Amino acid sequence: xxxAQPIVHVSHLQxxxxxxxxxxxxxxxxxxxxIFGLLGPNGAGKTTTIRMMLDIFRPDGGEVSLFGxxxxxxxxxxxxxxxxERGLYxxxxxxxxxxxxxQLKGLGxxxxxxxLEQWLRRFDLYEHRTKKVKELSHGMQQKAQxxxxxxxEPELLVIDEPFSGLDPVNTRLVKEIxxxxxxxxxxxxxxxxxxxxxxxxCGRIALINAxxxxxxxxxxxxxxxxxxxxxxxxxxxxxGSLPGLRSARxxxxxxxxxxxxxxxxxxxxxxxxxxxxxxxxxxxxxxPSLDDIFITVVSxxxxxxxx
Amino acid sequence: xxERGAIWTVARHEYGRTVRRKSFLFATFGIPxxxxxIFAIIIFFSARGSGMPLGYVxxxxxxxxxxxxxEQMQSYPxxxxxxxxxxxxxxxxxxxxxxxxxxxxxxLSGGEVVLYVGAQSPTExxxxxxxxxxxxxxxxxxxxxxxxxxxxxxxxxITRTVGTGRLTGGIYTVRLVIAIGAAVLLYLLMMLSSGYxxxxxxxxxxxxxxxxxxxxISPRALIVGKTLGLTGVALTQILIWSGAALLGLLYFxxxxxxxxxxxxxxxPWGDLGLMLLFFIPTYLLGAAMMIAIGSVVDDxxxxxxxxxxxxxxxxAPLFFLTQIIADPNGTLAVGLSLFPTTxxxxxxxxxxxxxxxxxQLALAWGILLLTSGLMMVAAARLFRLWMLRYGHGFSLRRLxxxxxxxxxx
Numbered sequence: 001x002x003x004a005q006p007i008v009h010v011s012h013l014q015x016x017x018x019x020x021x022x023x024x025x026x027x028x029x030x031x032x033x034x035i036f037g038l039l040g041p042n043g044a045g046k047t048t049t050i051r052m053m054l055d056i057f058r059p060d061g062g063e064v065s066l067f068g069x070x071x072x073x074x075x076x077x078x079x080x081x082x083x084x085e086r087g088l089y090x091x092x093x094x095x096x097x098x099x100x101x102x103q104l105k106g107l108g109x110x111x112x113x114x115x116l117e118q119w120l121r122r123f124d125l126y127e128h129r130t131k132k133v134k135e136l137s138h139g140m141q142q143k144a145q146x147x148x149x150x151x152x153e154p155e156l157l158v159i160d161e162p163f164s165g166l167d168p169v170n171t172r173l174v175k176e177i178x179x180x181x182x183x184x185x186x187x188x189x190x191x192x193x194x195x196x197x198x199x200x201x202c203g204r205i206a207l208i209n210a211x212x213x214x215x216x217x218x219x220x221x222x223x224x225x226x227x228x229x230x231x232x233x234x235x236x237x238x239x240g241s242l243p244g245l246r247s248a249r250x251x252x253x254x255x256x257x258x259x260x261x262x263x264x265x266x267x268x269x270x271x272x273x274x275x276x277x278x279x280x281x282x283x284x285x286x287x288p289s290l291d292d293i294f295i296t297v298v299s300x301x302x303x304x305x306x307x
Numbered sequence: 308x309x310e311r312g313a314i315w316t317v318a319r320h321e322y323g324r325t326v327r328r329k330s331f332l333f334a335t336f337g338i339p340x341x342x343x344x345i346f347a348i349i350i351f352f353s354a355r356g357s358g359m360p361l362g363y364v365x366x367x368x369x370x371x372x373x374x375x376x377x378e379q380m381q382s383y384p385x386x387x388x389x390x391x392x393x394x395x396x397x398x399x400x401x402x403x404x405x406x407x408x409x410x411x412x413x414x415l416s417g418g419e420v421v422l423y424v425g426a427q428s429p430t431e432x433x434x435x436x437x438x439x440x441x442x443x444x445x446x447x448x449x450x451x452x453x454x455x456x457x458x459x460x461x462x463x464x465i466t467r468t469v470g471t472g473r474l475t476g477g478i479y480t481v482r483l484v485i486a487i488g489a490a491v492l493l494y495l496l497m498m499l500s501s502g503y504x505x506x507x508x509x510x511x512x513x514x515x516x517x518x519x520x521x522x523x524i525s526p527r528a529l530i531v532g533k534t535l536g537l538t539g540v541a542l543t544q545i546l547i548w549s550g551a552a553l554l555g556l557l558y559f560x561x562x563x564x565x566x567x568x569x570x571x572x573x574x575p576w577g578d579l580g581l582m583l584l585f586f587i588p589t590y591l592l593g594a595a596m597m598i599a600i601g602s603v604v605d606d607x608x609x610x611x612x613x614x615x616x617x618x619x620x621x622x623a624p625l626f627f628l629t630q631i632i633a634d635p636n637g638t639l640a641v642g643l644s645l646f647p648t649t650x651x652x653x654x655x656x657x658x659x660x661x662x663x664x665x666x667q668l669a670l671a672w673g674i675l676l677l678t679s680g681l682m683m684v685a686a687a688r689l690f691r692l693w694m695l696r697y698g699h700g701f702s703l704r705r706l707x708x709x710x711x712x713x714x715x716x
Contacts (some may be wrong), residue, residue, distance in 0.1 A: 054522050056518065056521060056522065073310070073524070073525050076522060076523055076524065077308060077523075079522065081518075081519070081522045083515065083518045083519065085515045085518070086515060087514065087515035087516040087517065087518050087519040088514070088516060088519075089324070089510075089514060089516055090514050091328075092324065100316070100320050101519060101523065103308075103316050104308065104313060104316055104317075104520065104523040104524055105308070105523050106308040106312075148519065
């Protein structure tokens with residue numbers, strides 16, 4: 001339990017567009033200094049939830065509070081937003097575009113100019129500042145859009161697909177920056193389909209499916225909850241011949257051993273030690289990846305819906 | 308950021324962004340240059356004489372010898388008199404004169420003049436000069452100089468309406484010209500800035516910038532800022548065009564002694580106040596319509612198709628100009644005065660022609676004010692409803708569903 005006051009409090013949000021119930025029941029909280037993952041399949045209602053959170057859409061039901069109160073115009077300067085679909089003036093030059101967006105966030109021109117130069121240099125865009133936005137590559141536009149979200153040093157950063165179009169070098173840079181923001185005490189909400197990035201960055205997550213929060217909490221707890229009765233072993237020998245196994249498979253040199261109900265992992269370790277034909281280099285409890293959890297939950301719900 | 312600060316930031320951005328566009332620079336400076344070139348070509352080919360004189364044979368015996376030269380158009384050489392037609396025709400063939408005018412014996416009763424031309428015909432300027440030459444010499448026999456001048460100048464009509472004593476018609480046609488000129492100028496402002504507004508709203512929706520903007524400032528600040536900035540753009544364009552037109556007019560006045568002198572007392576200054584009173588809500592009505600269109604369309608091209616239809620609502624009176632001038636208090640004129648999009652232009656024309664009853668002015672103004680207010684509310688609502696509905700082309704069915712939904716945005 002986080003002792004701090006949440007920066008974002010979303011409670012039982014609902015939103016309908018005509019016949020479509022885009023969001024049925026979404027709730028979560030985000031605290032200062034954390035990187036929060038907002039996950040879900042396409043069309044789950046993530047972007048609509050973000051838009052309701054930022055007062056772009058008004059919810060049909062439920063409640064949103066930011067910084068402990070309902071959204072106001074003054075709060076907009078405390079929020080940085082990277083929308084999934086890039087929104088920059090294509091026919092304008094990069095520097096004036098970002099200066100304009102920074103000024104709309106309340107920065108004076110001189111201060112905006114000073115900060116912009118630092119960010120452009122950090123993102124390796126300084127040499128391209130006089131180019132028109134449409135002349136920049138996909139990745140460069142993504143970095144420019146990130147600058148627009150970061151330049152006014154927001155207390156709440158909402159980033160939708162921040163790694164879209166980025167090469168590995170820039171992906172690493174953006175990850176560093178996201179971590180820095182959290183370390184500086186800012187709350188970061190990250191929505192992405194790149195689940196390995198969520199595992200690397202986020203402490204807590206909410207998984208939305210069909211407009212509802214279906215998983216919510218500490219990532220480690222969720223993984224433990226989904227951990228099967230299994231271990232992963234690396235070493236020499238035929239580990240599949242051990243007693244007490246329900247099944248075993250070998251993948252890329254790693255054995256995945258699924259234990260029978262009555263078999264405890266420590267008993268299995270003892271059995272391995274007693275076998276001279278087996279040499280162990282690594283033995284650990286098998287946790288499912290976030291990918292596995294995502295697929296299990298989403299496809300499980302889909303099957304339930306079909307039934 | 309305060310709302311006022313946001314409005315000015317948006318206004319400055321929109322102004323700077325638009326005036327730097329190549330299309331703006333081309334339209335602003337290219338159009339006056341194009342007109343200048345067209346006028347220059349017209350003047351070159353129509354007014355320019357060949358330098359050679361015209362010839363005439365006066366069988367009616369009405370032109371004195373030596374003939375009187377017109378005071379105006381002195382750049383043309385005095386026409387040469389011939390005693391017989393054959394000699395004149397020979398002069399045309401030999402290129403000594405441009406053309407030969409033959410005034411037959413019964414000219415005074417019949418008015419017919421035979422024109423013999425050779426390889427080239429006289430220009431418009433040369434024809435006008437000969438007509439002037441003929442008129443001046445026709446009245447030369449009148450001894451009274453005042454009568455002679457009156458015959459040449461014609462009468463100046465002044466009409467007063469019986470009820471109000473208001474002056475209309477005749478020289479006061481100047482008022483009509485000024486009223487229409489001012490109305491067209493103000494309309495130009497409205498249509499230009501509304502067009503820019505439509506483009507700006509549709510563009511931001513098309514390139515997805517809108518989402519960035521409304522998470523920074525309020526939709527109201529965005530709309531007001533855009534309207535101010537783009538009105539500034541249209542004003543700049545009109546000032547440049549008006550300046551070019553004024554320079555052209557001054558050049559014309561200085562070069563042509565025949566042009567009328569300007570009398571500032573003829574300008575209906577009182578009407579200008581009334582004009583503004585109607586112009587502001589009319590302008591806001593147009594701007595609100597363009598914001599509404601820009602909000603519901605997917606791209607600029609679709610927006611332009613809609614906006615050209617809506618523009619017709621404002622320019623419709625120009626199609627009925629003849630009927631309005633012929634019967635300024637008729638059903639059509641009064642009806643169009645009370646219709647919000649046409650009220651401004653029709654009332655300005657009618658005020659120059661007749662006395663418009665005050666109740667009509669008051670009613671038209673009330674209807675206009677109410678309509679523009681309602682349109683602004685509707686535009687703001689549509690902007691918020693539709694601003695993020697990409698790829699959902701406009702349809703009345705969808706609009707009805709959205710409005711019924713009430714809390715979609």
